[in-house]
Amino acid sequence: MSYQFDTLTLHAGQTPDSEFGARAQPIYLSTSFVFKDAEQAAARFNMERAGHVYSRISNPTTAALEERIAALEGGVGAIAVASGQAALHLAIVTLMGAGSHIVASRSLYGGSHNLLEYTLPRFGIETTFVDPRNLDAWRSAVRPNTRLFFGETLGNPGLDVLNIPAVSQIAHEHGVPLLVDSTLTTPWLLRPFEHGADLIVHSATKFLGGHGTVVGGLLVDGGRFDWTAHAGHFPTLTAPYPGFHDMVFAEESSVAAFLLRARREGLRDFGACLSPLSAFQLMQGVETLPLRMARHAENARRVLDFLAQRRDAGAPISRIVHPECPDHPDHAVAQQLLPRGAGSVISFSLAGDRELGRQRGRAFIEALKVFSHLANVGDAKSLVIHPASTTHFRMSDAALAAAGIAPGTIRLSVGLEDADDLLADLARGLAAAGKVSVGSTPAPSAPATGAAA
Amino acid sequence: MNLLIANQTAYAYTGGVAAVATDADSARPAVVFIHGAGQDHSGWTLQSRWFAHHGFRVLVPDLPGHGRSAGTPLASIEEAADWIVALLDAANIQRAALVGHSMGSLIALDVAARAAPSRVSHLALLGCSVPMPVADGLLAAARDDEATAWQMINDWSHSPRGLLGGNTVPGVWLLGSNRQLMARQRPGVLLAGLDACRRYAPDAAALAQIDAAIHIVAGSADRMTPLRATLALQSLLPTAGLSTIAGAGHSLMAEAPDAVLDSLRGFLLP
Numbered sequence: 136m137s138y139q140f141d142t143l144t145l146h147a148g149q150t151p152d153s154e155f156g157a158r159a160q161p162i163y164l165s166t167s168f169v170f171k172d173a174e175q176a177a178a179r180f181n182m183e184r185a186g187h188v189y190s191r192i193s194n195p196t197t198a199a200l201e202e203r204i205a206a207l208e209g210g211v212g213a214i215a216v217a218s219g220q221a222a223l224h225l226a227i228v229t230l231m232g233a234g235s236h237i238v239a240s241r242s243l244y245g246g247s248h249n250l251l252e253y254t255l256p257r258f259g260i261e262t263t264f265v266d267p268r269n270l271d272a273w274r275s276a277v278r279p280n281t282r283l284f285f286g287e288t289l290g291n292p293g294l295d296v297l298n299i300p301a302v303s304q305i306a307h308e309h310g311v312p313l314l315v316d317s318t319l320t321t322p323w324l325l326r327p328f329e330h331g332a333d334l335i336v337h338s339a340t341k342f343l344g345g346h347g348t349v350v351g352g353l354l355v356d357g358g359r360f361d362w363t364a365h366a367g368h369f370p371t372l373t374a375p376y377p378g379f380h381d382m383v384f385a386e387e388s389s390v391a392a393f394l395l396r397a398r399r400e401g402l403r404d405f406g407a408c409l410s411p412l413s414a415f416q417l418m419q420g421v422e423t424l425p426l427r428m429a430r431h432a433e434n435a436r437r438v439l440d441f442l443a444q445r446r447d448a449g450a451p452i453s454r455i456v457h458p459e460c461p462d463h464p465d466h467a468v469a470q471q472l473l474p475r476g477a478g479s480v481i482s483f484s485l486a487g488d489r490e491l492g493r494q495r496g497r498a499f500i501e502a503l504k505v506f507s508h509l510a511n512v513g514d515a516k517s518l519v520i521h522p523a524s525t526t527h528f529r530m531s532d533a534a535l536a537a538a539g540i541a542p543g544t545i546r547l548s549v550g551l552e553d554a555d556d557l558l559a560d561l562a563r564g565l566a567a568a569g570k571v572s573v574g575s576t577p578a579p580s581a582p583a584t585g586a587a588a
Numbered sequence: 589m590n591l592l593i594a595n596q597t598a599y600a601y602t603g604g605v606a607a608v609a610t611d612a613d614s615a616r617p618a619v620v621f622i623h624g625a626g627q628d629h630s631g632w633t634l635q636s637r638w639f640a641h642h643g644f645r646v647l648v649p650d651l652p653g654h655g656r657s658a659g660t661p662l663a664s665i666e667e668a669a670d671w672i673v674a675l676l677d678a679a680n681i682q683r684a685a686l687v688g689h690s691m692g693s694l695i696a697l698d699v700a701a702r703a704a705p706s707r708v709s710h711l712a713l714l715g716c717s718v719p720m721p722v723a724d725g726l727l728a729a730a731r732d733d734e735a736t737a738w739q740m741i742n743d744w745s746h747s748p749r750g751l752l753g754g755n756t757v758p759g760v761w762l763l764g765s766n767r768q769l770m771a772r773q774r775p776g777v778l779l780a781g782l783d784a785c786r787r788y789a790p791d792a793a794a795l796a797q798i799d800a801a802i803h804i805v806a807g808s809a810d811r812m813t814p815l816r817a818t819l820a821l822q823s824l825l826p827t828a829g830l831s832t833i834a835g836a837g838h839s840l841m842a843e844a845p846d847a848v849l850d851s852l853r854g855f856l857l858p
Contacts, residue, residue, distance in 0.1 A: 136743045137751055137763060148761070150754035182604075183638035184846055185756035193758035201759035211768050212760040358768035363656070386601055389630040389655060390768040391760055398759065 140207065140323070141425045148202025149418075162415045163195045181380075182387070192402050196411035200418050204343070204353050207322040207421075208335055211358030212394045214402065215351060215414055219318060219338025220246050221407035222352035223285075226314055226334055228405065229397040230369060231282040233259025238276040238283070240267035240297065242290025244338075245526070247316065251285075267295050268464060273302055277309045282368060284311055288327060289319040289458070289478050292522070292546065293539045296458050296465035296472060303331030310365040318342070319478045319512070323428040328357035330472060334393070341513025345420040345427050349413045354397065358390035371396055378404075427515065430551045432476030434517075435459075437554040438547065441561060442483055450565045451495060453486040454541070479550075480512050485543030485568050489532055492542030495568040496521040499545060502567035505552060505560040517550035517557055543568075591678040598675065599656035601629040601648040603640020616645040617709070618684035619856065622672065622692030623648075624715070625781025626741070626770040628655030631689065634757075634845045635852060644856075647684075649675055651695075653777050661780035665691070665788040669698035676707060685710035685856055689841060690813065691785050694720060700802075701794040708800040710856055714848065715810060715838045717817035718795070718824065722786040730779040737778060738770045747809035747837035755842075762842050795824045802828035803855040805848060807836030829855070 138146065149160050168187045170176035178184035187193050197215045205213040216222050227237070239251055241264035251262035265272035267286050284306040286297040303313040312333035317325065321342045327335055337343055339351040363385050366373040372392045375381035379399055384392040402408055409417075420427075439457055446452040458469035458477035469477045485495040499521070500508055506519040510526060520526065523542045527535060532542060549557065591598045619639050621632040629636075629648040640646040651668060652659035662668045672695060676684060686708055688696035693716035700708040729737035742763050743751075755762050770778060802825050806818040815832065822828050831851045836844040 137739065143752075146752045148753040148755075150749070150752075178638060181637065181641060183634060183641060184849065185634060185758070186846075187758065198755075198758040202753040202755060202761050205759070205761035205764055206753060209764060210761065211765040214759055358765060359771070361772070380604065382604060387604070387630070387633055389628055389772060390765050394759060 143203065143206045144424050145422050147206035148199040160196060160199050160415055160418055162411050163190075164411050165194075166190050190411065191406055191408045192398060194408075194411045194414070196418075197409050197414040200409075200414040200421070201353070203418065203421055204322075204337070204339075205355055207424075208355045209322075209326050209328050209357070210335070210355040211391045213353050213355040214394060214397055215339075215353050215409040215417075216402075217352065217407040217409055218350050219316070219336060219340060219352040220250065222336040222338075222354040223247055223250065223316070225397055225401045225405065225407065226336060226354050227255070227260065227283065229371060229393060229401050230312075231260060231371070234280060235260050235282045236278045236280045237262040237285055238273055238281055239264055240286035240290055240295070241265060242267050242293060242295045243287055244291045244316070244318075247287075267297055267302070270298070270301050270305060273305050274309075277305075277311075281309065281311055284313045285315070286313075287316040287319070288325055289480070292482060292544075294456055294458055294463070294465075294477070294480065294482065296468045296477065298465075298468050299327055299330040299332050299472065303333070306333075307331075310368055312360040319480055320473065321424060321428055323424055324432070324473055324475050324478060328359065333357050333360040339417050341511070342428065342431070343421055343424065344417045345424070345513065345515055346416075347511060347514035347516065349416040351409050351413050351417050356391060356394045360393075362392055371400075376400070427551060428475075431479035431549060434551065434554045434557060435476065435479035435481060435549045438481060438549050438557060438561065441558045442481075445562075445565055451486040451543075451569050452483055452565070453543070454484040456482040456484075479548060481547045481549060483545055483547075484541040485545065487543050487571075489542055491571065492544075493523050495571045496543045496545060497524055498571045499564040499568040500524075502564045503560050504563065505556055506547065506564075512546075512548035514548065515551045517552055517560075518548040520546050522546060591675065593671065593674045593678050594659075596652065596659040597657065598652065598678070599629070599650045600675070600679070601633070601636065601646075603636040603638075603644075603646035603648070605640045605646075616643055617856075617858075618645045618647065618676075618679075618681045620672065620675070620681075620684050620686050621646070621648040622686065622688040622695050623651065623654070624690030624692050625785060626654075626773050626778035627689075628769065628773070630655075630769065631841055632687075635687075635841060635849045638849055638853075639856070645681070647675065647679060647681070653780070654773055661777050663780065663784065665694045665698050665784050666702065668695045668784065669703040672696070672699050673704045673707065676704075683707050683709050685712065687712040687714070687852060688716070689714040690716070690720075690838065691781050694718070694785060694788050697795070697798075698788070698790060700798045700800050701790055705799055708798075711798065711800045711802045712805065712852055712855055713802070713821070713828075714805045714840060715807065715813050716804060716821060717813040718821050719789060720785040720813060722782045727779070727782055727786070730782050734770075734775065734778060738767045741770065742767055744811050745838035747807065747835055747843060749809075749835055750837050750839065750843045756845060762839065766839065766842070792824055796826060798825065798827075801855070803851070804828050804830045805840065805851050806830065806832050807838060807840040807843070808832050808834050809836060810838045810840070812838035
């Protein structure tokens with residue numbers, strides 16, 4: 136019988152080593168693979184026989200990771216690449232070329248926003264950004280040359296929950312697929328294909344890998360979108376491809392044509408492959424995904440409850456942002472799509488406009504001993520950043536407000552430590568922030584704790 | 589390529605080479621690969637590409653109502669066998685090797701035993717048994733709850749090893765792709781195929797008199813058409829050879845594509 140999710144996190148895609156019987160996934164750190172004979176060599180090049188030829192295109196270790204993630208997502212297959220950004224790029228360039236158009240949520244990770252807003256237009260691909268909660272905006276942004284909808288399952292920075300059933304329905308009404316970035320949710324919290332998404336990208340660097348040690352990305356195909364039914368929209372999949380003997384990918388594979396082209400062209404020509412060593416490290420993380428995500432969700436709830444209690448008791452907290460909070464605009468959607476939890480990234484704002492908020496943010500961060508001050512999420516260790524003094528420090532208060540960030544906004548990525556230690560750390564930070572008042576200068580303190588935490 | 593059969597469009601994959609549908613003078617031996625219930629041509633991609641690039645003329649049709657072919661699924665194995673003969677006519681193929689998997693193997697068998705024995709040079713039967721019983725629970729699921737039927741088929745048609753993956757095609761998750769391929773078919777297609785398999789009861793005497801060369805390929809871990817049932821079939825086909833692929837389940841072309849290809853090469857190459 137088919138295996139359950141937790142079993143697949145440990146076993147899917149991995150065949151015990153036939154030579155030595157190694158139980159762990161071997162790391163095949165080899166650029167290329169010896170052919171048995173000339174017939175096999177020619178057949179592998181012409182896709183008459185399956186197998187590995189050259190590690191830019193495929194590799195046994197990397198393929199095991201790909202299968203595992205595809206199994207966990209309920210997809211038909213996956214491609215591992217060098218980063219989450221490489222996965223997003225590969226998805227887009229596999230589907231379209233110059234003259235195409237994307238409709239995307241405006242609540243995106245900054246790197247993704249930059250790719251769509253500034254970089255891809257240089258190559259003739261334009262994007263219209265919409266409020267992800269405004270379904271009419273998605274619909275009205277569609278143009279005749281629209282080829283993709285794109286959003287994050289949990290958006291940045293407001294933790295918007297993408298209404299995948301509704302947005303995918305609009306996409307499909309217009310003959311385009313929905314691609315979602317599922318980095319913050321992972322398949323343990325949400326399996327987007329079950330709700331209507333067609334393609335998934337992950338920054339595996341975050342919760343999938345889970346230990347802050349390796350950069351990687353994954354592109355997963357649900358196999359549900361019928362490219363042939365919209366053949367005029369997707370000639371990369373439905374028309375002969377001169378770059379591979381006039382292959383028509385949608386005829387070669389009824390359900391995995393997208394992956395076939397992405398590998399045969401995208402990895403071959405753009406070359407953003409994942410190292411087998413990185414694939415191994417990511418698999419190590421995935422093996423404990425269910426255990427880690429459950430603990431992330433549990434600790435996040437403890438932190439949310441703590442922040443709410445402190446706010447009610449008079450701590451200088453003006454706002455707590457997380458989809459599990461009843462006042463979050465997407466609380467109902469989160470209850471529908473994310474019953475196990477809405478992730479462990481939390482943002483909250485320390486009260487105070489302009490300089491007071493910024494000073495309180497700095498004081499809070501500098502008082503922390505356990506949370507590490509750095510620009511990442513999804514580590515096993517708890518992380519914190521103060522956007523107004525770091526990632527967004529050049530922005531005016533007005534620009535920050537437009538991005539949903541207050542001067543005192545703090546972003547937490549709640550890790551796996553003992554929750555009591557995390558709450559004690561946050562209490563330290565709140566106490567320090569509470570001592571800052573208008574015109575005061577924060578007392579000199581120890582350097583930020585990132586390196587030591 | 590598209591062909592017109594009984595006034596309906598029929599799609600046939602040609603192994604990745606240009607189609608030569610009207611080339612009646614072609615000296616190349618023809619091979620027709622026939623898919624199983626709820627499937628389409630894409631299950632044969634690897635093997636058919638090899639033969640198409642090694643001197644064979646290849647046709648891999650989507651049966652009526654399946655994949656890219658129009659119409660509704662044919663109600664019986666005999667009707668499907670007659671349709672394969674019509675396919676040969678439409679493609680101007682006088683004689684062909686027929687390679688069938690599961691339901692497709694019954695269709696190939698019926699062409700060789702009843703519909704057009706003289707037009708079959710070779711008969712390769714993969715995942716085959718006669719009779720081919722279908723569990724009542726699976727039939728009921730195919731009728732009332734297709735998603736459950738897809739799950740049951742995935743569970744039963746893959747070997748214990750296959751249920752955990754380790755695909756030779758990099759990055760493709762077999763259970764996911766097989767489920768999605770079944771989900772792509774129109775409602776009722778799977779039920780019609782399973783019911784046709786269940787009802788097929790050929791004349792044993794006709795089977796014994798098949799003139800074509802016969803080769804049976806079985807997966808040792810097949811739970812849909814178990815090896816013991818395949819051996820019983822071999823006893824009905826006195827001239828049939830048998831090759832067993834160790835560890836493979838019913839989805840043997842996907843689980844062991846190279847072993848299947850090598851077995852077919854040994855049988856079909858002059």
